[in-house]
Amino acid sequence: MNAWQVVSQMDNCMDIVAGIDLGGTDTKFGLVNKKGELLAYHSIPTDPNIGYQPFFELLGREIEQLMLSIGDGYRLAGVSVGAPSGNQKNGTIDSASNLKWPEKLPISDILNSIFGLPVTVSNDANAAVLGEMYYGLGRGIKDLICITLGTGLGCGIISDGRLITGANGHAGELGHVIAVENGRQCTCGRKGCLETYVSATGMVRSVLETEPEILQRSLLGNLNRNSLTSKKITSAAMEGDELALEVFDKTAKIFGKTLANSVALLNPRLIILTGGLAKAEKFLLDPTIHYTNHYLLEVHKGSVEIKTSEMNNKKTAILGAAAFMWLRLEGIGQTTF
Amino acid sequence: MNAWQVVSQMDNCMDIVAGIDLGGTDTKFGLVNKKGELLAYHSIPTDPNIGYQPFFELLGREIEQLMLSIGDGYRLAGVSVGAPSGNQKNGTIDSASNLKWPEKLPISDILNSIFGLPVTVSNDANAAVLGEMYYGLGRGIKDLICITLGTGLGCGIISDGRLITGANGHAGELGHVIAVENGRQCTCGRKGCLETYVSATGMVRSVLETEPEILQRSLLGNLNRNSLTSKKITSAAMEGDELALEVFDKTAKIFGKTLANSVALLNPRLIILTGGLAKAEKFLLDPTIHYTNHYLLEVHKGSVEIKTSEMNNKKTAILGAAAFMWLRLEGIGQTTF
Numbered sequence: 164m165n166a167w168q169v170v171s172q173m174d175n176c177m178d179i180v181a182g183i184d185l186g187g188t189d190t191k192f193g194l195v196n197k198k199g200e201l202l203a204y205h206s207i208p209t210d211p212n213i214g215y216q217p218f219f220e221l222l223g224r225e226i227e228q229l230m231l232s233i234g235d236g237y238r239l240a241g242v243s244v245g246a247p248s249g250n251q252k253n254g255t256i257d258s259a260s261n262l263k264w265p266e267k268l269p270i271s272d273i274l275n276s277i278f279g280l281p282v283t284v285s286n287d288a289n290a291a292v293l294g295e296m297y298y299g300l301g302r303g304i305k306d307l308i309c310i311t312l313g314t315g316l317g318c319g320i321i322s323d324g325r326l327i328t329g330a331n332g333h334a335g336e337l338g339h340v341i342a343v344e345n346g347r348q349c350t351c352g353r354k355g356c357l358e359t360y361v362s363a364t365g366m367v368r369s370v371l372e373t374e375p376e377i378l379q380r381s382l383l384g385n386l387n388r389n390s391l392t393s394k395k396i397t398s399a400a401m402e403g404d405e406l407a408l409e410v411f412d413k414t415a416k417i418f419g420k421t422l423a424n425s426v427a428l429l430n431p432r433l434i435i436l437t438g439g440l441a442k443a444e445k446f447l448l449d450p451t452i453h454y455t456n457h458y459l460l461e462v463h464k465g466s467v468e469i470k471t472s473e474m475n476n477k478k479t480a481i482l483g484a485a486a487f488m489w490l491r492l493e494g495i496g497q498t499t500f
Numbered sequence: 501m502n503a504w505q506v507v508s509q510m511d512n513c514m515d516i517v518a519g520i521d522l523g524g525t526d527t528k529f530g531l532v533n534k535k536g537e538l539l540a541y542h543s544i545p546t547d548p549n550i551g552y553q554p555f556f557e558l559l560g561r562e563i564e565q566l567m568l569s570i571g572d573g574y575r576l577a578g579v580s581v582g583a584p585s586g587n588q589k590n591g592t593i594d595s596a597s598n599l600k601w602p603e604k605l606p607i608s609d610i611l612n613s614i615f616g617l618p619v620t621v622s623n624d625a626n627a628a629v630l631g632e633m634y635y636g637l638g639r640g641i642k643d644l645i646c647i648t649l650g651t652g653l654g655c656g657i658i659s660d661g662r663l664i665t666g667a668n669g670h671a672g673e674l675g676h677v678i679a680v681e682n683g684r685q686c687t688c689g690r691k692g693c694l695e696t697y698v699s700a701t702g703m704v705r706s707v708l709e710t711e712p713e714i715l716q717r718s719l720l721g722n723l724n725r726n727s728l729t730s731k732k733i734t735s736a737a738m739e740g741d742e743l744a745l746e747v748f749d750k751t752a753k754i755f756g757k758t759l760a761n762s763v764a765l766l767n768p769r770l771i772i773l774t775g776g777l778a779k780a781e782k783f784l785l786d787p788t789i790h791y792t793n794h795y796l797l798e799v800h801k802g803s804v805e806i807k808t809s810e811m812n813n814k815k816t817a818i819l820g821a822a823a824f825m826w827l828r829l830e831g832i833g834q835t836t837f
Contacts, residue, residue: 248799257799306667320765322666327659329767330643331803334659336764339797341757351797420678427673428657428765430666460676460688462585462594466668 176238178492181226181278182485184287185209185246185256187314190222193478194229194237195485197493199298201478202237203229211263215273223277241281242274243488245290245480247315251487252332254284283487287311287480288335289326292319294483295435299474307433308425309472310337311480312440312447316358316365319483320429338362342421361418363393363440369410370396381406397443411446418447419454426455426463437472437479444471513575515829518563518615519822521624522546522583522593524651527559530815531566531574532822534830536635538815539574540566548600552610560614578618579611580825582627582817584652588824589669591621620824624648624817625672626663629656631820632772636811644770645762646809647674648817649777649784653695653702656820659766675699679758698755700730700777706747707733718743734780748783755784756791763792763800774809774816781808 179202184191186209193204207225210218230239248257254271256264274282285293292309295301301309305324311317318337320327327334338358339351346355347368359365370383370391378384382399383391383406399407422434436448452469459467472479516539521528523546530541544562547555567576585594591608593601611619622630629646632638638646642661648654655674657664664671675695676688683692684705696702707720707728715721719736720728720743736744759771773785789806796804809816 318765322659322664322671323662325660325662327664327766329659330769331767331799333799333803334765334767336767336797336799340761340764341795344757353795353797420681424677424761425765427677428655428671428762429664430668430671430673432667458678458690460673460690462668462670462673466670 176236178240179237180240180485180488180492181229181242182290182481182483182488183222183242183244183246184290184480184484185244185249186287187247191481192222192226192229193481193485194226194233194239195482197489199482199486201481203233204478204481205229215264215268219270219273219277223274226278239278239280240492241283241488242278243283243285243290243484244270244274245285245287245484245487246270247287247317248333249284249286249289250332251283251285251289251328254282256284257333281488281491283484283491285484285487286317286319286332286335288317288319289328290319290480290483290487291317291437292321292435292483293326293486294474294479294481295437295472296321297486298482299472299479300435300470301433304433306429306431307435308429308431309435309437309479310441312362312436312438314362314364316362317438320431322429322431337421337425340421340424342417357417357421361414361421366393366396366410366414366440367391369413370406373406373410377406383407393440393443397446400443400446408446411443412450415447415450416454418451419456420458422451422455422469423458423460423463426467427460430463431467434467434469435472436469437474441471513573515577516574517578517580517822517825517829518566518576519627519818519820519825520559520579520581520583521627521817521821522581522586523624524584528818529559529563529566530818530822531563531570531576532819534826536819536823538818540570541815541818542566552601552605556607556610556614560611563615576615576617577829578620578825579615580620580622580627580821581607581611582622582624582821582824583607584624584654585670586621586623586626587669588620588622588626588665591619593621594670618825618828620821620828622821622824623654623656623669623672625654625656626665627656627817627820627824628654628774629658629772629820630663630823631811631816631818632774632809633658633661634823635819636809636816637772637807638770641770643766643768644772645766645768646772646774646816647778649699649773649775651699651701653699654775657766657768659768674758674762677758677761679754694754694758698751698758703730703733703747703751703777704728706750707743710743710747714743720744730777730780734783737780737783745783748780749787752784752787753791755788756793757795759788759792759806760795760797760800763804764797767800768804771804771806772809773806774811778808 191206256268316338342357343355347359349356528543653675679694680692684696686693
């Protein structure tokens with residue numbers, strides 16, 4: 164009998180669920196009640212080098228610590244993970260380009276064996292868009308897209324109030340839309356994918372591909388190539404660095420064209436940007452809105468807004484993952500999936 | 501009291517609906533029973549120059565003739581039109597790039613005043629995808645896309661059994677996805693839209709843009725520039741004409757890349773090509789499948805089929821438009837919209 168099962172035998176406990184946002188760099192997790200309140204939160208680095216079994220056992224111990232931190236009176240009712248290429252249809256992580264774990268990792272079975280509790284799995288971006296629809300800017304909106312800008316670029320789509328999963332649970336791969344013909348090599352094996360330009364790593368590549376003379380004149384030219392991050396590019400942009408501003412503009416142009424093409428297909432009312440890179444609001448959001456409008460079909464102009472998430476970045480995908488589990492536990496709203 | 505109202509007072513009549521496929525070149529229409537059988541069919545040229553009111557009055561007289569042609573015992577219960585930029589949400593045709601009628605033409609009101617009967621309006625490609633899902637290759641498939649290849653390029657999307665309409669009824673504008681940066685001028689005012697390459701008119705442009713020396717060596721070089729059609733390009737390809745084959749290959753490459761990008765977003769099980777150009781199966785379908793697979797993300801490879809419609813070209817959109825009306829009249833299946 165493990166700790167979870169002992170707790171689950173207690174009476175008068177309030178049910179809570181663990182929401183996990185498994186990212187390419189960090190794994191964020193928290194304990195969420197039915198109202199969508201995050202009672203406790205923590206994160207650990209995602210380290211694919213130690214192997215998936217030890218990693219998820221570590222995650223299990225961390226969540227156990229989190230349960231202890233909030234005291235008695237709570238019962239963990241389920242565990243829900245949003246992960247890159249998380250597949251809600253079969254409870255797996257399917258060939259996530261940014262992780263080095265085996266193809267079709269049976270994450271649902273792994274977490275179930277650790278926790279002995281119900282597990283739901285979703286794409287991290289699907290979790291984010293659900294979080295936004297239930298608790299964020301998407302409340303009351305039936306057609307929205309949420310784009311997660313981090314190590315890679317993820318995308319969750321809700322149309323007429325329903326999550327678009329596709330035939331195999333692999334819809335929303337906006338990060339792997341080919342945005343530039345014969346463009347940059349992507350980790351997926353193809354060239355020119357959107358996320359090779361529009362992501363934290365994509366922006367770093369944009370700086371590193373700059374001609375040496377231009378790079379030398381920039382604040383970014385003084386940095387060690389290996390220590391360059393999107394945060395440092397944002398800092399340089401804040402100081403008016405020409406190269407940093409140009410990189411944001413180039414990023415926004417490619418992003419805007421691809422967003423306009425997505426609007427042509429899906430006609431959403433709202434596009435929400437979230438994730439670390441989305442914080443560079445003035446430098447990324449404003450030009451992205453400009454270029455999207457530039458490329459929009461006339462009939463779509465004025466019908467779609469682009470905003471950065473107002474939710475705490477750490478929370479969106481965690482709350483969204485938790486929302487999946489609440490829907491399963493409560494059996495409510497499942498017709499909208 | 502007009503002819504429709506007289507008929508509607510007769511007892512023991514079988515209800516039928518008029519399905520109209522309003523295209524950029526021709527308007528096709530037919531009388532359809534509940535089973536999806538096309539009892540009578542006719543078409544007239546779409547002539548935007550005579551003004552929309554006289555045009556739709558002519559269409560009304562033509563449908564009256566069609567009713568007479570099938571004899572007694574039928575009652576026209578509704579009229580349903582699939583049109584370029586037809587908007588089912590507000591019963592209008594919204595700024596169809598290929599027609600010269602006013603923006604936001606209130607087609608539902610116009611047809612209602614002519615027929616005195618219920619009218620439903622849809623995008624012609626949405627009508628086609630519904631026709632395929634109810635009566636064609638899409639039976640039993642819940643995630644499919646239907647692409648109409650004619651004067652322009654239309655697209656209807658069904659995800660998890662539901663038509664994707666978007667926030668304003670303007671989803672599925674695949675023809676206006678920007679496929680080539682700074683590409684050909686489109687009638688929509690922008691540059692590089694998919695339909696400026698992948699459509700009957702797009703292929704003619706591809707031939708006309710060929711260097712004179714190459715054009716002269718082709719069977720197509722002997723033709724009057726103004727009389728060149730996609731059918732003549734197909735005929736030349738059948739005779740092994742190098743330029744014609746190259747134009748098909750170029751068209752398929754642009755098409756395949758854009759389809760792969762659409763699969764990335766929507767993860768459909770099936771893509772159905774329909775319309776006049778889709779008949780050039782060997783020359784267009786085969787290389788389109790090749791290039792789509794080439795550009796597909798690994799996780800989508802093998803999960804999507806591309807086929808040409810097996811329905812009579814004239815029928816698909818008519819039956820799909822009729823399906824809309826049957827859904828309204830019968831009140832069935834509306835939860836899937």
